[in-house]
Amino acid sequence: MADKNDYAATAYRAPAKDAESNSSRSGRATNRGDDESGVQDPFAEPLKRQLKSRHLQMIAIGVATFIVWAVIGVCHIRFRRALVAQGQDPAALPYRAALYPYGTYFSLAANVFLVFFQGYTCFLNPFSSTDFVINYILLPVFVLFVVVYKFWHKTQWVKLEEMDIWTGRREFAEEDNQPKKPRQWWSRISDIVVG
Numbered sequence: 001m002a003d004k005n006d007y008a009a010t011a012y013r014a015p016a017k018d019a020e021s022n023s024s025r026s027g028r029a030t031n032r033g034d035d036e037s038g039v040q041d042p043f044a045e046p047l048k049r050q051l052k053s054r055h056l057q058m059i060a061i062g063v064a065t066f067i068v069w070a071v072i073g074v075c076h077i078r079f080r081r082a083l084v085a086q087g088q089d090p091a092a093l094p095y096r097a098a099l100y101p102y103g104t105y106f107s108l109a110a111n112v113f114l115v116f117f118q119g120y121t122c123f124l125n126p127f128s129s130t131d132f133v134i135n136y137i138l139l140p141v142f143v144l145f146v147v148v149y150k151f152w153h154k155t156q157w158v159k160l161e162e163m164d165i166w167t168g169r170r171e172f173a174e175e176d177n178q179p180k181k182p183r184q185w186w187s188r189i190s191d192i193v194v195g
Contacts, residue, residue, distance in 0.1 A: 059119075
């Protein structure tokens with residue numbers, strides 16, 4: 001009679017595989033998509049393709065987001081430089097970036113870094129050309145869109161001194177610029193955190 005310790009030692013041993021099939025001797029499936037009899041699940045392959053498609057969509061959305069935020073950083077830097085080039089005081093703006101210029105340059109650098117770093121796995125051994133194209137296809141597409149837009153609409157790169165930075169600006173009354181009475185400390189912290 002086997003004692004309790006012998007049973008515990010053999011109970012967790014992996015079942016031996018048959019050389020001729022994908023299932024173990026116990027009848028359990030060893031491949032994803034197989035049921036216990038070794039029959040292929042008809043929903044497994046479409047589900048795998050759909051999950052792969054969703055993964056690719058998430059990569060594309062992430063890369064597009066990094067590109068958009070990098071462009072926003074470039075626009076912010078050019079706007080602030082245009083203010084200075086036109087002799088305007090950036091302190092007169094009703095809303096200002098708290099960490100300008102460091103925060104803007106950091107944001108720009110971080111987003112450019114993330115655009116290139118998000119696809120680093122395609123360079124690991126072995127190199128995957130499919131993953132490379134999937135991860136980096138939006139970069140040439142973005143450049144192509146910009147170039148086609150510039151040629152189609154015949155637009156020029158606007159110099160800082162010639163930028164129209166005032167059209168469409170909302171007018172504020174003088175009382176809007178008056179200092180407000182001091183508020184409670186928790187209200188000021190709430191404004192910093194929430195905005």
